[in-house]
Amino acid sequence: MNFLEERIVKDGIVKEGNVLKVDSFLNHQMDIELFDQMGAEFKKRFADRPINKILTIEASGIGIACVVAQHFGVPVVFAKKTKSINIEGEMYTAEVESFTHKCKNQVIVAKKFLSEEDHVLIIDDFLANGCALQGLIQIVKSAGGTVEGIGIAIEKGFQSGGTVIRNLGYHLESLAIVDGMDASTGEITFREQ
Amino acid sequence: MNFLEERIVKDGIVKEGNVLKVDSFLNHQMDIELFDQMGAEFKKRFADRPINKILTIEASGIGIACVVAQHFGVPVVFAKKTKSINIEGEMYTAEVESFTHKCKNQVIVAKKFLSEEDHVLIIDDFLANGCALQGLIQIVKSAGGTVEGIGIAIEKGFQSGGTVIRNLGYHLESLAIVDGMDASTGEITFREQ
Incomplete structure (x- = not known):
């Protein structure tokens, strides 16, 4: 197990319905030292990529992205979620449909912060069905930029x-890729990487 | 002028209605190196305080808080904004009324992440009428914790x-405390500190 998998086993809580609560260190209370380790690991895994910007999405992606960014020496842009459809023409927008919440959200980024010169690393805390991520990719493509990589803390491997x-x-x-969870025993199965 | 005031003069944009746009480096695109300087400065200003936790509020406070936290070696908790009134009993809640948006929001923090043992530094990007900040203070008080200090990037000194x-x-x-702005000339007046 790597450092994040160990932490998930130690402090993560498995709940009914394939819910994994990691709010004591990842997405409500945030362990900044852990984020720093994650930054070092992402830097290793994307070492060959010419990344000049990190893109994330509010709210829980922001903290990780900012600490990771220190390892790359690049600025962070965070996409905003909005329900409003009345967007200025100065925004890239992507409409993303949530499988879980059964609602549509708009994800927006000001055009001045992404262009065809950008080589983007997308960072987020969770990947399950990937709706938010699809919106972020769409926005980078709209800007003519390049998605150099995507770094996720925890992926639910049993979702698509x-x-x-x-x-x-x-x-x-x-x-960390979680391939299975058992709410009755609290057991978590990680994918070998 | 200090480093942040200089940056505001260089990249901030004054708009009609006392609006100061700093979204190119503070609250949409984020300059992590600048955040690191802010962290060093807050560490200096709160050097004598026994801070063991940083509290901020989503979304734009999170990035600053996480980078500042590295200078204090403490975890960050971010309060969530919600309109829902159906909150579990496991949350501290504060109802805050926005002067600007004329709406009420709830600010929530899970009880397990704040207690009477916590000595809290509150961090946020902006202070104007202080609604969000009042909610955060109320939550620390509800938990029986101590507000050791409040660190703000930009204060609008002409608001209360x-x-x-x-x-x-x-x-x-x-x-940086902005005492006045002129949208026609772009001029910004800072308070001497």
Whole structure:
């Protein structure tokens, strides 16, 4: 097990319905030292890529992205989620449909912060069905930029998001891939990487 | 002028209605090196305080808080904004009324992440009327914790938030206090500190 998998086993809580609660260190309370380790690991995994910008999405992606960015020496842009359809023309927008929440959201980024010169690393805390991620990729493409890689903390391997993104040829690195969880025993099965 | 004031003069944009846009380096695109300088400065200003946790609020406070936290070696908790009133009993909640948006929002933090043992530094990007900040203070108080200090990037000195908080005896440090802006000339007046 790597450092993140160990931490998930130690402090993650498995709940009914394939819910994994990691809010004590990842997405409500945040362990910044852990984020720093994640940054070092992503830097290793994307070492050969000419990354000049990190893109993430509010809210829980922002903390990880900012600490990871220190390892790359690049700025972070975060996409905003909005329900409003009245967007200025100065925004890239992607409409993403949530499988879980059964609602449509718009994801927006100001045009001035992404262009065809950008080589983007997308960072997020979770990947399940991949709706948010699909929106971020769409936005980078709208800008004419290049998705150099996608770095995820925890991927739910039993949901389709990761497979779809890898099938499309993106360089996706998830630090922990959960292939199964048992709410009665609390056991978590990670994919060998 | 300090480093943040210089950056505001260089890249901030003054708009009609006392709006200061700093989204190219602070709250949409984020300059992580600048955040690191802010962290060093807050560490200096709160050097004598026994801070063991940083509290911020989604979304734009999170990035700053995480980078600042590295200078204190402490975890970050971010409060969530929600409109839902159906909150589990495991949450501290504060209802905050926005002067600007004329709406009420709930700010919530899970009880397990704040207690009477916590000595909290509150971090946020902006302070204007101080609604969000009042909610965060209320939540720390509900938990029985101590607000050791409040670190703000940009305070709008011509709005009431900062004065109220200082009058209440809190140790509030704003790295830049804007006392006036002129949208026609783009000129920004900072308070001498």
